[in-house]
Amino acid sequence: MRRQKKHKLRSAFSSIHFKVALVFTLTLLVTLEVVGAFFVKQLERESLDSVKNQITLKPYATDTLTEQLVSSDDYDHVNAEIYKVLNSINNPAISEISVVDANGIVRGTNDVSGQDSINRKTTDPNVKAALSGAKFNKSPIEESDGKRYQVVIRPLVNARSTDNHIVGVVVVRANLEPTYKSLNNISLIFFSAAFLAILLGVIMSIIISQSLAKPITEINDRTLRIAQGDYTGEIRVQSNDEIGQLAENVNILALRIEETTNSIDFEKRRLDSVLEYMTDGVIATDRRGNINMINSTAVRDLDLTDGDSTIGKSILDVLHISGQQTLRDLLEGSQELFLDFSTPDHELFLQAYFSLIQRSSGFVSGIVVVLHDVTEQYRIDAERRQFVSNVSHELRTPLTSVKSYADALQDGAIDEPELARNFLNVIQDETSRMISMINDLLELSRMDSGTMAIESEYVNIAELFNYIWIVST
Known part of the structure; x- marks a missing residue:
């Protein structure tokens, strides 16, 4: 019982219904995954670019900060002016703006909770690289307190100097959690739609596979019946596509096979009748020398029980010539043999004539042996002598x-x-x-x-x- 269940399960998995549905579903799944990954990645890139554009400071703000850093006013007065400038920037997308001078000291920030970092050295390596003129990441994404921030680092250059001296750096931070939350919501909507599309695709693939497999199943059943010798009935052709043409060709093939089989059966019956009433014995073998046909005259002459029991036996054993001849000898040279089957009760002498069954290509597919009873001729020759x-x-x-x-x-x-x-x-x-x-x-x-x-x-x-x-x- 368990073996039958395994066989049925294996047959179900190997059927064309399952294969078509599986291929269609996997194709749809892979397509949606690739498109979804590209869509989400592109949406994330565009969202981050939008955030960068939103938190980019206006030129007047950067110019004002640059002027304060290069001014010769009192240190505290400069810090106070920088704080005013930072607070005057009204951009809800910005979470924090910091200004660092050329010495790496934080000169101001608009974050109330970050005022204690003013007049302290910065530890940010990107800021240090920007101050030194080295290569740095202009817009890294940093994580702090479990939140992700988009950071934009912009050097402040003194345009009045001849060498474009960097007098400081302005660091702008924006909270990315609302952006990623929106991305997650969009991704959830997309994958929900993708799941629904896959579910509908599976249903459609099952319907399509059934419509494709039904005529193929009919063709398979028809070919099995043809193989078993049943040529009745025909496949209903319901389309003009390749499957419909195949069904039509199978119907034509069944008709041709039936005609050919009937013709072969008629010729075989006629040949059997001819062989049955022949006065000479006839034996046919395959290319290995095993008998596949023998008429009643040969059965009688060779004193065999019946012809059916002889089918499959070697011609060498039946003719009792295995000690004198080999199958290669019969295939290559021996055309006639004189056989003595005499017993104490009666005399029997047979003349065996061997002929090869060859195709047009020269391939030998068997041997035909004709046994002619020469007992009377042998007796007459003996009396004549x-x-x-x-x-x-x-x-x-x-x-x-x-x-x-x-x-x-x-x-x-x-x-x-x-x-x-x-x-x-x-x-x-x-x-x-x-x-x-x-x-x-x-x-x-x-x-x-x-x-x-x-x-x-x-x-x-x-x-x-x-x-x-x-x-x-």
Whole structure:
């Protein structure tokens, strides 16, 4: 049960419904994340730039502060004038303004709680770098008491001096908490909208994936039925896109496969009928020499139980030639083999003809073996050989006698008239015997070739039987 659940879960995750929905959702999520990150970052940059512009002091204020720092008035009087100038700046975005002279001493600030820092050395490294003319950060963001401040540092330059001498630095601070609070609210609104868009995107992706996967599922089911041999029914084509064209092609493919299968089945049945009634045995194998087809004649000739039990067996084992031949021999050279399947009860001789099944490319895909029963031909050949041997013997005996008597006559028997006459009579009898035997052979030859002339005549059957009876008794 647990395995079935795992299989169903794995199938669900590997289905096209899940993949399309996942790809669509991930694409939408990544797009919104990238756009959101760029949007928030750009909004933060523009908000900080806006704060910097808002807290930038007007030229008249910086000029007044510069004049006070270069004046030769009383020290305390200068500080008091700087305090007046700082308090006269009415900018709600500014949290604190500080003025530091060229010696790094704080000369004034508009922060009531920071009055104790006046006439003290500043510890800010950026301010020190600005006073010394070194490279410094003009608008750093600092954190104090858990709050973030935008700081703008501006050197005060004495325009009346020839070397643009820096007489001090004005430091402006602005609280960034309201700005970041606004940014957080905007980000929350954006991500809430993004979450809603993702949720709607998931729903839309499920709907779209179902609309895309439904025809694909129908095509898959149709191809499975085709693979199982069921060619009935067809896929309903509901669109003209690529999926619709694929469905139409599958319908055409099913029709072509059905026609081809029917044609192949018809040809196979016809071939089976031909092979079944062939007088010769036929065996077909694959390229490994394993039998995949055998007709009933071959089953009978090879004395097999049935053809089905032979399917898959090696042709070498079935023909009992594994000790004399190999499959490579059959594929490369052996075209004919004489097989002796004789038993004590009966004789059986087969002539096996091997032919390769080759494609147009030359690839060998199997072997066809035709088994021709040559038992009768073998018996006739044996009888013919025996007959020739007997005839040769029968002809040799009188010829030997004739030669012996002829030699005796040549040796002097011809000088004795009585003996010579007896020898000549024997030679004449043996010659007549050979002529009669040769005439019989010629008559047998004409009978075998069908050229013998038969003369018909009426015969008294009763007299013939009486004659045979008398002769036999």
